[in-house]
Amino acid sequence: xxxxxVIGVGDTKFGELWDASFRDIGIRAGLAAVEDAKISAEMIDxxxxxxxxxxxxxxxxxxxxxxxxYAGLARDHIxxxxxxxxxxxxxxxxxxxxxxxxxxxxxxxxVGGAEKMMDxxxxxxxxxxxxxxxxxxxxxxxxxFASLHALIARRHMHEYGTTREQLADxxxxxxxxxxxxxxxQFQREINRDVVLRSPLVADPLRVFDCSPSSDGAAAVVLCPxxxxxxxxxxxxxxxxxxxxxxxxxxxxxxxxxxxDATRIAAKKAFKRAGLEQKDVxxxxxxxxxxxxxILAIEDLGFFKxxxxxxxxxxxxxxxxxxxxINTSGxxxxxxxxxxxxxLAQAVEVVTQLRGVAGKRQxxxxxxxxxxxxxxxxxxxxxxxxxxx
Amino acid sequence: xxxxxxxxxxxxxxxxxxxxxxxxxxxxxxxxxGKGLMIFSKSVPGPDEDTITISVEAARNMMRRVDVDPxxxxxxxxxxxSHPYAVKPSGTIVAEAIEASPELTVADFEFACxxxxxxxxxxxxxxxxxxxxxxxxxxxxxxQGAPGDALEYSASAGGAAHMxxxxxxxxxxxxxxxxxxxxxxxxxxxxxxxPSHGGRFTGEPAYFKHIVSCARGLMKKAGTTPDDxxxxxxxxxxxxxxxxxxxxxxFTEAQGKLGLIVPHIxxxxxxxxxxxxxxxxxxxxxxxxxxxxxxxSGAGSDGFDMTVTDEISTFKRDRxxxxxxxxxNPKYLDYATYAKFRGKITLxxx
Amino acid sequence: MATAPRxxxxxxxxxxxxxxxxxxxxxxxxxxxxxxPVCHRKSVGKIEPLKFKGEGAIFSFSEVHxxxxxxxxxxxxxxxxxxxxxxxxxxxxxxxxxxxxxxxxARVRTVLRKLSEEGSAGVIHYGYKFVPVRDKKE
Numbered sequence: 001x002x003x004x005x006v007i008g009v010g011d012t013k014f015g016e017l018w019d020a021s022f023r024d025i026g027i028r029a030g031l032a033a034v035e036d037a038k039i040s041a042e043m044i045d046x047x048x049x050x051x052x053x054x055x056x057x058x059x060x061x062x063x064x065x066x067x068x069x070y071a072g073l074a075r076d077h078i079x080x081x082x083x084x085x086x087x088x089x090x091x092x093x094x095x096x097x098x099x100x101x102x103x104x105x106x107x108x109x110x111v112g113g114a115e116k117m118m119d120x121x122x123x124x125x126x127x128x129x130x131x132x133x134x135x136x137x138x139x140x141x142x143x144x145f146a147s148l149h150a151l152i153a154r155r156h157m158h159e160y161g162t163t164r165e166q167l168a169d170x171x172x173x174x175x176x177x178x179x180x181x182x183x184x185q186f187q188r189e190i191n192r193d194v195v196l197r198s199p200l201v202a203d204p205l206r207v208f209d210c211s212p213s214s215d216g217a218a219a220v221v222l223c224p225x226x227x228x229x230x231x232x233x234x235x236x237x238x239x240x241x242x243x244x245x246x247x248x249x250x251x252x253x254x255x256x257x258x259x260d261a262t263r264i265a266a267k268k269a270f271k272r273a274g275l276e277q278k279d280v281x282x283x284x285x286x287x288x289x290x291x292x293x294i295l296a297i298e299d300l301g302f303f304k305x306x307x308x309x310x311x312x313x314x315x316x317x318x319x320x321x322x323x324x325i326n327t328s329g330x331x332x333x334x335x336x337x338x339x340x341x342x343l344a345q346a347v348e349v350v351t352q353l354r355g356v357a358g359k360r361q362x363x364x365x366x367x368x369x370x371x372x373x374x375x376x377x378x379x380x381x382x383x384x385x386x387x388x
Numbered sequence: 389x390x391x392x393x394x395x396x397x398x399x400x401x402x403x404x405x406x407x408x409x410x411x412x413x414x415x416x417x418x419x420x421x422g423k424g425l426m427i428f429s430k431s432v433p434g435p436d437e438d439t440i441t442i443s444v445e446a447a448r449n450m451m452r453r454v455d456v457d458p459x460x461x462x463x464x465x466x467x468x469x470s471h472p473y474a475v476k477p478s479g480t481i482v483a484e485a486i487e488a489s490p491e492l493t494v495a496d497f498e499f500a501c502x503x504x505x506x507x508x509x510x511x512x513x514x515x516x517x518x519x520x521x522x523x524x525x526x527x528x529x530x531x532q533g534a535p536g537d538a539l540e541y542s543a544s545a546g547g548a549a550h551m552x553x554x555x556x557x558x559x560x561x562x563x564x565x566x567x568x569x570x571x572x573x574x575x576x577x578x579x580x581x582x583p584s585h586g587g588r589f590t591g592e593p594a595y596f597k598h599i600v601s602c603a604r605g606l607m608k609k610a611g612t613t614p615d616d617x618x619x620x621x622x623x624x625x626x627x628x629x630x631x632x633x634x635x636x637x638x639f640t641e642a643q644g645k646l647g648l649i650v651p652h653i654x655x656x657x658x659x660x661x662x663x664x665x666x667x668x669x670x671x672x673x674x675x676x677x678x679x680x681x682x683x684x685s686g687a688g689s690d691g692f693d694m695t696v697t698d699e700i701s702t703f704k705r706d707r708x709x710x711x712x713x714x715x716x717n718p719k720y721l722d723y724a725t726y727a728k729f730r731g732k733i734t735l736x737x738x
Numbered sequence: 739m740a741t742a743p744r745x746x747x748x749x750x751x752x753x754x755x756x757x758x759x760x761x762x763x764x765x766x767x768x769x770x771x772x773x774x775p776v777c778h779r780k781s782v783g784k785i786e787p788l789k790f791k792g793e794g795a796i797f798s799f800s801e802v803h804x805x806x807x808x809x810x811x812x813x814x815x816x817x818x819x820x821x822x823x824x825x826x827x828x829x830x831x832x833x834x835x836x837x838x839x840x841x842x843x844a845r846v847r848t849v850l851r852k853l854s855e856e857g858s859a860g861v862i863h864y865g866y867k868f869v870p871v872r873d874k875k876e
Contacts, residue, residue, distance in 0.1 A: 122804075123805070123806075123807045124807075126804065126805040126806070127805070127806065127807070130805070130806075136744075136748060136769075137769055137828070137829065138829050139806075140745075140853060140854065140863070140865075141817075141828075141829055141830045141831065141853065141865065141866075141867075142802070142806070142815065142817050142829075142830065142831040142853070142867075143817050143829050144802055144804070144805030144806055144817075145805070146802075146804070146805055147800045147802045147805070147817045148829075150800035150802075150817075151797075151798040151799065151800055151817070151818075151819050151829075152798070154798045154799065154800060154842070155797065155798040155842070158798070158842050199803070199804075200801070200803045200804075200814075201803055201804045201805070202800045202801070202802045202803065202804070202805070202817075203800050203801040203802075203803070203837065204800075205800075249829070250819070250829070251819050251826075251827040251828055251829050252826075252827070256797075256798070256819070402834045403834075434833060434834060434851070435811040435812050436812065436831075436833065436851040436852040436853075436867070437851060437852070438852060438862075440852075440862075440864065441849075441850050441851050441852060441864065444850045444864075445849060445850065448850075472862055473862075481753075481864060484749055484750075484753050484754075485753045485754065485850055485864075487754060717872065719834070728811055729811065731811065733811075735810050735811070
């Protein structure tokens with residue numbers, strides 16, 4: 001297997017992009033990544049696009065061909081593939097691109113992710129997101145996507161003594177990081193009170209515990225590590241990639257307070273990277289709800305089970321903490337255009353490892369991790385990156 | 389062949405509203421209204437309840453009390469004036485929910501408030517003729533009164549299921565008699581949300597004439613007088629009418645006590661006599677004779693002369709909640725919540 | 739939105755909690771599945787239907803305020819994950835009570851209620867919801 005590097009990254013601002021269509025944002029991010037890699041269109045061997053539900057958000061399927069077409073690549077007839085694993089679509093697309101380059105099948109691959117969510121109502125958006133869980137045995141019985149995470153939160157509080165305030169601290173930290181990120185949807189700091197006084201969505205989770213609906217796209221360009229220096233000064237190598245699945249419905253899990261798919265995907269990625277948790281300086285984790293970040297930092301092995309809330313409260317996951325979690329602002333503040341999220345995580349880690357993250361730069365960052373979740377944990381993708 | 393009730397089950401929703409709360413909204417003296425009607429609270433179905441769910445819960449309570457194989461049920465008839473579908477039977481869902489499907493016959497009945505007792509008579513015929521082992525007759529409703537109308541103080545929700553058979557009968561039906569005329573005292577046209585009524589025309593020429601004629605006809609047929617009965621139950625659109633009609637015919641207050649449930653839960657329409665009968669069976673003793681007269685607008689009355697058998701001493705009454713137990717533990721609603729639950733608020737669609 | 743055939747197909751499980759038992763390992767599952775996740779191929783031919791009693795204890799719960807349009811008249815409503823006495827956990831609404839009446843470990847049982855309807859002119863879907871067990875009978 002060949003070693004694989006990221007040689008270009010690009011993204012759009014996340015948020016309410018009223019003037020831009022799905023194809024507009026997809027192309028904006030792809031073009032930025034291609035320009036960053038200083039490659040030309042003819043050099044692209046294949047395109048992978050992560051997207052959860054264009055069929056329901058904009059009533060458009062066949063996203064792979066659409067993006068290749070509007071990227072001006074129709075005449076080149078390159079393979080263009082859409083990848084779907086709900087919230088993990090972006091991370092999974094990245095893994096498909098990684099495997100294509102690693103295997104030797106393709107040399108230069110562009111991996112993008114995009115979602116256009118604001119064209120539908122909040123209720124419609126919420127119902128589309130619920131389709132990431134078990135439609136027949138969860139959603140149709142009345143469980144919303146937020147309420148499934150609320151079930152996790154309440155049980156985590158019950159079993160481990162995690163507090164409502166500690167959940168709020170996740171949002172406070174991520175908004176603080178978001179305030180330092182010009183691409184973030186929310187660039188405003190908040191305090192605990194803002195979270196605790198926001199309206200209930202699914203008790204105990206409130207509006208400020210939930211990631212927003214967003215439009216946005218992000219993309220990376222991959223090539224074999226051996227060729228990377230031809231294009232960029234600081235290639236970032238993907239040194240580990242892990243993917244795992246679990247039961248679709250939350251109620252069928254071995255333990256709803258542990259995402260086994262996170263544990264397994266992380267174990268595979270760390271094994272391949274030949275590293276341990278202590279070697280990682282920053283991680284972009286899937287904080288679609290505040291409780292999700294607490295589970296993530298526990299299941300990735302950064303903190304012991306049940307101690308994620310306390311670690312957050314104690315500032316151990318802040319920009320200047322032991323491990324900087326969600327330096328971009330995470331899904332909470334940076335935004336969560338579903339299919340784009342996994343790639344936005346990669347864009348942030350690469351930016352940090354290049355040392356060009358500006359005000360939110362983590363000092364001496366050499367290894368970073370991304371953690372992308374589909375549904376309530378039925379698919380998890382973990383990637384580990386190292387500055388080369 | 390002797391036929392009668394083999395088992396029964398009742399269901400009353402947990403929510404209630406008081407007449408003073410309704411009166412508060414419409415500027416009416418609700419307390420006086422409640423006293424006049426002898427209704428001190430009425431049951432309100434939850435927003436996810438309808439005639440079908442009420443019928444299912446009543447039928448399941450009926451099944452809990454006996455060890456009858458649901459496959460031995462040959463017919464299910466659901467009598468209601470608030471079937472959720474104008475076309476598509478309520479009974480098929482009940483049949484599936486008690487696992488009686490697919491080898492049985494099912495139909496929905498409608499005769500204003502007496503559709504449930506019409507179903508009992510139908511089942512008596514089918515069982516009595518040997519066509520089937522058991523027939524299930526259900527009377528259930530989630531009736532609506534137009535907001536502000538007098539009916540709003542009484543129209544409530546509930547139902548009961550009665551299993552009719554020829555073996556292990558707990559209450560033998562000795563006689564049945566019906567009295568029917570064309571009298572338009574109360575109706576609801578196709579597509580209308582709320583029923584209409586003829587005001588005081590629903591009294592003398594309708595309710596009283598049919599109940600009294602039916603009661604007299606039944607006692608003549610049975611050769612009985614009011615003194616022969618331990619319990620009597622009459623259709624109860626409010627507390628006043630059945631009390632008056634009972635007195636008029638010479639029944640005592642004590643005879644009517646067990647079956648008079650309307651003061652606590654309001655008028656359950658097709659559920660009224662089946663539920664009153666269930667409340668009597670909850671406490672009846674072997675040898676008790678029961679007199680029951682239903683009334684349905686439009687108009688007609690079905691009467692039943694029954695005798696409680698020894699079988700009731702071994703009958704597993706306590707495997708399901710009694711009517712009294714369901715009347716207890718209410719949850720009172722304010723008018724706004726009641727309006728939300730009953731779909732009286734127009735919702736925007738996102 | 740649910741469609742009539744998709745819902746109809748699941749009626750036995752939604753009305754009567756029909757799940758399965760794997761006679762290879764003895765584990766119970768709800769809803770039915772063709773292969774036991776413990777026994778894999780060994781379970782083939784050893785799966786049989788099992789009717790669950792519908793009684794269990796609350797494992798976790800939430801009061802839902804936002805998210806499903808068609809449940810508007812129910813809002814806020816309660817959703818719980820319930821551990822059935824036969825083993826499996828299932829998700830469903832808890833009704834006829836308030837959030838303050840609930841706690842983790844509380845006993846509940848299933849009843850049949852309306853789950854949803856496809857608009858005012860469409861099919862109505864029925865299925866299980868939970869009510870608190872107030873005494874041995876109710």
